[in-house]
Amino acid sequence: MAYKNTVLLCAGTGCSSSGSIKILKRMEELLEEKGIRDQVKVVKTGCFGLCAVGPIVVVYPEGAFYAHVKEEDTDRIVNEHIVEGKIVKDLLYKEAVTEDGEIRPFEEVPFYSKQVRIALENCGRIQAEDINDYIECAEGYKAAKKAITEMTREEVIDEIKRSGLRGRGGGGFPTGLKWQFAYNAPGDEKYVICNADEGDPGAFMDRSVLEGDAHCVFEAMMITAYAIGANHGYIYIRAEYPVAIHRLEIALEQAREAGYLGKNVMGTGFDFDIELKLGAGAFVCGEETALINSIEGKRGMPNPKPPFPANKGVWGKPTIINNVETFANIPKIILKGADWFTSIGTEKSPGTKVFALGGKIENVGLVEIPMGTPLREIVYDIGGGIPNGKAFKAVQTGGPSGGCIPAQYLDTPIDFDSLTALGSMMGSGGMIIMDEDNCMIDIAKFFLDFTVEESCGKCTPCREGTKRMLEILERISDGHGTMEDLDKLETLAETIKSTALCGLGQTAPNPVLSTLKFFRDEYIAHVVDKRCPAGTCTALLEYDITDKCIGCTKCARVCPVGAITGKVKEKHIIDIDKCIKCGACMDACPVNAIIKK
Structure with a gap:
C-alpha cells in the first residue's frame, strides 16, 4: 500500500543506547492516538553510520534528517511534520540545511553524498527485523536464486575471481581464489564460516551490518556454500554484541520459515543451514585457525599454516572463512556482475571499504568509500575535520595490527597496497584520528598494551616479545628511556614480525615501528630532553602558573594534595615536589593562567 510518510528510525546499538527505542515506541503510540498509524510506515533500521549525531530519525518523502532526537521531540515530529506537513527545522541535522536555508535531503548531506554504499547499502534503509522488507526493498535472495539455478559452481567462483574482491577482514587475500582452493579440496563435507569476531578497538563495521542487514550475510553464505559444495555454515560472533545476536536469531527463524534456509532452499534441491557460535571476546579468535579451534x-x-582452512578447517574439513563485510559484497556482485564491481575502486583494490571513524574527528561513525579515495577526503570532507580547530597529526589504520600515518601522507589513496607501503594495513577497517594533543609514544603504548593483554601466549615471540616492548615504551614515557632503548625496540619488533606464529603476532609491532619511523623526534624528546611534546606523558609534565593569574584561589581549592599556595588577588605558586600532575588546577582556572611544560 502507499504510505503518506515513511519514517526511518535508527535502532543500531549506538542510537539504541541513546534512547531511540523509546522514540520508536512514543512515535507508534502517537500515530495510533491520531488514527494515522496505517498512513505512516515506521521502519526500525540498523545503523545510519553518522553515530556522532544519534539518535537519528529520517522522514520521507522530504528526506528530512533529524539528529540528536530526544523522546520529547517525537511529539513535534509527529504533530508538526507528519500531521501538518511542516518540517521541524530546529531539530534538523546542521548540515541538512543549506546556507540559504533550504532543506537538504538526507542523501545529499555531505557525509553521505561522498560515499558509495555496497556493504552498508541496506543499513539504515530497511526494517532490520523483517525478512519481507529485505525481499521487497533490497532484492533479497535474488542473487542466491540466480547463483543456484542459473550458474554452475565454477561460474560462481569465476565471477567472484573476476570481481577482484579481496578479503575485508584484514589480510586482503583474493576471495575467489580462496573459494577455488576449497572447491578443489577433496571431500564431500565442507563448511562456510562467517567471521564476526571483530576485536579491533573502536571497530564496529561487522556488528552494524549484522544488526541492520543480517539476511544479506545469510544469502552470501548460501552462495559460498553452493560454490564450494558445503551444506552447513557457522556465524562466529562475540557475545558482547547482544543486539546483533538477537537480530541474527530473529533473521534465522524467519529465513527457515520462509524456506531460505534448511532443506531444499527456495525449492532448488540445495540444502544449507546456519548455526550461531558465540565467542568470549578473545582478540586472537579473529585469526582463522584460532576461530576454528574455538568453534570446535x-x-x-x-595453528601453524599450512594446512590452510580451505584444505583442512573446522572438524578437519575444507572450510571457507570470510568476514561479514566480505560476505556483504557477494550478493551485489552476483546480481550486478564482476564488471560493475571492478568499475569502483582501483585496479588492484576494486570495490569499496567500510571504515569506523573514531578519535579526534567531528563525524564519528561508519563510512564506506571507494578504494583509492584520498585520506584527506575521508578526514575532512566526510569526517568533518578535527574538532576545536586542532591540527591533524596522524591516523591509525588497521587497529593494533596497523600503523600510524602522519599528516604528510594525507593525500595518500586508501587501498591495500598504499597502506602497506606506509607500514600500516587495511585491517578490518578501524580508523582512529589523532590531533596535535596526542603523544605518539602513548598511542603506541595503548595498542601494544592491548596486544599484550590479548596474546594467546602460545608462541614466545608474541607472548614475551610484545611484553618486553611494552616495558621499554613505559620506561620511555616515564622519562627513564635511553637511545639504546630505541634500537632495542626496533630489533625486538623485527624479530617478532618474522618469528611469531600467527598474523596477529606478526603485525603486533606495527604501531611501534610506524611511530618510530614517522615520529622519531618525539621519541628523542622523551629520551634526551625528558619532555613530552604533546604534554600527555604525566611523568614528564610540569605545571606552572603564569603572570595571567588573578589570584582567585580556585586552583588551590581544587588541588587534592595542597600543592598550590598564594594569597587572594596575588599570583599563586605550585610546589613541584608535591604536585601529582592531575590537571585539576588547569581545568579550574578561569583565565587559563596554568600551563603544562
Whole structure:
C-alpha cells in the first residue's frame, strides 16, 4: 500500500543506547492516538553510520534528517511534520540545511553524498527485523536464486575471481581464489564460516551490518556454500554484541520459515543451514585457525599454516572463512556482475571499504568509500575535520595490527597496497584520528598494551616479545628511556614480525615501528630532553602558573594534595615536589593562567 510518510528510525546499538527505542515506541503510540498509524510506515533500521549525531530519525518523502532526537521531540515530529506537513527545522541535522536555508535531503548531506554504499547499502534503509522488507526493498535472495539455478559452481567462483574482491577482514587475500582452493579440496563435507569476531578497538563495521542487514550475510553464505559444495555454515560472533545476536536469531527463524534456509532452499534441491557460535571476546579468535579451534570447543589459539582452512578447517574439513563485510559484497556482485564491481575502486583494490571513524574527528561513525579515495577526503570532507580547530597529526589504520600515518601522507589513496607501503594495513577497517594533543609514544603504548593483554601466549615471540616492548615504551614515557632503548625496540619488533606464529603476532609491532619511523623526534624528546611534546606523558609534565593569574584561589581549592599556595588577588605558586600532575588546577582556572611544560 502507499504510505503518506515513511519514517526511518535508527535502532543500531549506538542510537539504541541513546534512547531511540523509546522514540520508536512514543512515535507508534502517537500515530495510533491520531488514527494515522496505517498512513505512516515506521521502519526500525540498523545503523545510519553518522553515530556522532544519534539518535537519528529520517522522514520521507522530504528526506528530512533529524539528529540528536530526544523522546520529547517525537511529539513535534509527529504533530508538526507528519500531521501538518511542516518540517521541524530546529531539530534538523546542521548540515541538512543549506546556507540559504533550504532543506537538504538526507542523501545529499555531505557525509553521505561522498560515499558509495555496497556493504552498508541496506543499513539504515530497511526494517532490520523483517525478512519481507529485505525481499521487497533490497532484492533479497535474488542473487542466491540466480547463483543456484542459473550458474554452475565454477561460474560462481569465476565471477567472484573476476570481481577482484579481496578479503575485508584484514589480510586482503583474493576471495575467489580462496573459494577455488576449497572447491578443489577433496571431500564431500565442507563448511562456510562467517567471521564476526571483530576485536579491533573502536571497530564496529561487522556488528552494524549484522544488526541492520543480517539476511544479506545469510544469502552470501548460501552462495559460498553452493560454490564450494558445503551444506552447513557457522556465524562466529562475540557475545558482547547482544543486539546483533538477537537480530541474527530473529533473521534465522524467519529465513527457515520462509524456506531460505534448511532443506531444499527456495525449492532448488540445495540444502544449507546456519548455526550461531558465540565467542568470549578473545582478540586472537579473529585469526582463522584460532576461530576454528574455538568453534570446535577448544581453546582459541592459532595453528601453524599450512594446512590452510580451505584444505583442512573446522572438524578437519575444507572450510571457507570470510568476514561479514566480505560476505556483504557477494550478493551485489552476483546480481550486478564482476564488471560493475571492478568499475569502483582501483585496479588492484576494486570495490569499496567500510571504515569506523573514531578519535579526534567531528563525524564519528561508519563510512564506506571507494578504494583509492584520498585520506584527506575521508578526514575532512566526510569526517568533518578535527574538532576545536586542532591540527591533524596522524591516523591509525588497521587497529593494533596497523600503523600510524602522519599528516604528510594525507593525500595518500586508501587501498591495500598504499597502506602497506606506509607500514600500516587495511585491517578490518578501524580508523582512529589523532590531533596535535596526542603523544605518539602513548598511542603506541595503548595498542601494544592491548596486544599484550590479548596474546594467546602460545608462541614466545608474541607472548614475551610484545611484553618486553611494552616495558621499554613505559620506561620511555616515564622519562627513564635511553637511545639504546630505541634500537632495542626496533630489533625486538623485527624479530617478532618474522618469528611469531600467527598474523596477529606478526603485525603486533606495527604501531611501534610506524611511530618510530614517522615520529622519531618525539621519541628523542622523551629520551634526551625528558619532555613530552604533546604534554600527555604525566611523568614528564610540569605545571606552572603564569603572570595571567588573578589570584582567585580556585586552583588551590581544587588541588587534592595542597600543592598550590598564594594569597587572594596575588599570583599563586605550585610546589613541584608535591604536585601529582592531575590537571585539576588547569581545568579550574578561569583565565587559563596554568600551563603544562
